Amino acid sequence: MTTTRGGPAAAPAPPTRLTTERRAAAVEVCGLRKAYGTKQAVDGLDLRVERGEIFAVLGPNGAGKTTTVEILEGFRRRDAGEVRVLGEDPQSAGRAWRARLGVVLQDSRDQSELTVAELVRHFAGFYPAPRDPDEVVDAVGLRAKAGTRTRQLSGGQRRRLDVALGIVGRPELLFLDEPTTGFDPQARRSFWELVLSLRDGGTTIVLTTHYLDEAAHLADRVAVVRDGRVVALDAPDRLGGVAARRPVVRWLDGGTWRCERTDSPTALVTSLVASGAGTDGEVPGLEVTRPSLEDVYLDLIDGGAATPSIAPGTLAEEARP
Numbered sequence: 001m002t003t004t005r006g007g008p009a010a011a012p013a014p015p016t017r018l019t020t021e022r023r024a025a026a027v028e029v030c031g032l033r034k035a036y037g038t039k040q041a042v043d044g045l046d047l048r049v050e051r052g053e054i055f056a057v058l059g060p061n062g063a064g065k066t067t068t069v070e071i072l073e074g075f076r077r078r079d080a081g082e083v084r085v086l087g088e089d090p091q092s093a094g095r096a097w098r099a100r101l102g103v104v105l106q107d108s109r110d111q112s113e114l115t116v117a118e119l120v121r122h123f124a125g126f127y128p129a130p131r132d133p134d135e136v137v138d139a140v141g142l143r144a145k146a147g148t149r150t151r152q153l154s155g156g157q158r159r160r161l162d163v164a165l166g167i168v169g170r171p172e173l174l175f176l177d178e179p180t181t182g183f184d185p186q187a188r189r190s191f192w193e194l195v196l197s198l199r200d201g202g203t204t205i206v207l208t209t210h211y212l213d214e215a216a217h218l219a220d221r222v223a224v225v226r227d228g229r230v231v232a233l234d235a236p237d238r239l240g241g242v243a244a245r246r247p248v249v250r251w252l253d254g255g256t257w258r259c260e261r262t263d264s265p266t267a268l269v270t271s272l273v274a275s276g277a278g279t280d281g282e283v284p285g286l287e288v289t290r291p292s293l294e295d296v297y298l299d300l301i302d303g304g305a306a307t308p309s310i311a312p313g314t315l316a317e318e319a320r321p
């Protein structure tokens with residue numbers, strides 16, 4: 001499996017045309033637009049998801065993520081732009097195309113008298129080459145609940161069942177919309193392992209999530225959507241560019257918190273020690289941190305509320321809670 005990592009550019013280069021080559025990309029979107037009345041929900045969005053990658057779509061509430069993903073899934077019509085999903089236009093693609101997709105929606109409330117194993121078996125019957133239903137139940141960690149009626153599942157167990165139904169058809173492309181909402185920490189971890197194993201088995205995954213740690217752990221690349229457009233696209237550890245990732249050194253100086261963003265934290269710490277910052281050779285409160293994906297994301301969407309805006313190489317005082 002080839003894991004695609006992003007190129008050096010922080011901002012996405014808009015595709016100039018969509019290719020007609022079937023294996024070219026899992027998803028290609030160019031100039032996508034969609035309005036609801038006067039609300040422009042998607043406003044010229046471009047992106048490209050490579051085959052075999054986990055691609056996370058991040059953005060604040062109302063940014064246009066669900067609208068975009070629903071257009072890709074063929075559930076919603078666009079106003080303008082070009083879209084290819086597995087080489088076809090979702091607006092005109094047929095049942096054979098749909099069978100190549102797996103969709104795990106944000107909100108599935110259907111209650112059933114069927115047991116977990118029965119429902120997964122039932123769904124497997126819709127696809128030409130399904131996975132073994134029992135193996136799928138195992139893979140999502142529901143073996144102990146295989147004989148339980150689905151209406152008796154907890155929220156997190158129901159979400160695992162949704163994932164089972166999404167993958168039983170052996171999809172080439174899997175859409176996961178906020179898949180771990182309601183999961184306990186252990187369930188999230190084991191779900192992450194499942195998603196990675198699907199990717200390693202060749203499934204392309206488009207993941208929408210509000211959990212930045214989830215995106216950081218899973219995604220090969222992330223797109224940040226704001227106001228219906230992609231404002232940044234890169235690997236999680238490269239998003240925002242080098243400057244956004246510059247380490248921050250914090251320390252206490254005579255009762256005042258100070259911090260500095262620097263490319264050479266070791267040199268700064270050495271100089272602090274040499275300058276006798278602490279009476280016992282220790283620098284009080286010393287901390288060296290690298291902005292997390294969450295810090296960079298918050299900077300991208302609200303212009304810097306998350307991290308102190310410190311020019312490289314300058315000292316700054318910082319209020320601390």
Ligand SMILES: Nc1ncnc2c1ncn2[C@@H]1O[C@H](COP(=O)(O)OP(=O)(O)OP(=O)(O)O)[C@@H](O)[C@H]1O
Binds near residue numbers: 064
């Ligand atoms: N069916 C609809 N009718 C009218 N407006 C809608 C409809 N669906 C979405 N919108 C509006 O379009 C904008 C984009 O919504 P969308 O659901 O795509 O955002 P989102 O990024 O998925 O948000 P969230 O993170 O809250 O799920 C929002 O302003 C929303 O209120």
